[in-house]
Amino acid sequence: MKAQAAQKPSTPAPPKPVSDGPDDQQLAAAEGRLSELTFELREVQMALGVLEANSVADARKISELTAS
Incomplete structure (x- = not known):
C-alpha cells in the first residue's frame, strides 16, 4: 500500500x-540548395546549347564534304 501511495498519479x-x-x-537550407541546383541547371543548358551548335556545324560540314 505504501508503494501505491508513493506513486504520483500519472x-x-x-x-x-x-x-x-x-x-x-x-x-x-532548401533555398540554398535550390540556388545551387538552378546554377547547375543553367550550366548544363549552356553546355547543351554548345553541343547542339557543334552538332549543326558538324552536319553542315559533313553535308558539304559529301556533296563534292
Whole structure:
C-alpha cells in the first residue's frame, strides 16, 4: 500500500506543438540548395546549347564534304 501511495498519479504529457511546415533553418537550407541546383541547371543548358551548335556545324560540314 505504501508503494501505491508513493506513486504520483500519472498526468498526460502536454501535446506537442503542431508544425505547419519547415522552420527557418530548413527553409534557408532548401533555398540554398535550390540556388545551387538552378546554377547547375543553367550550366548544363549552356553546355547543351554548345553541343547542339557543334552538332549543326558538324552536319553542315559533313553535308558539304559529301556533296563534292
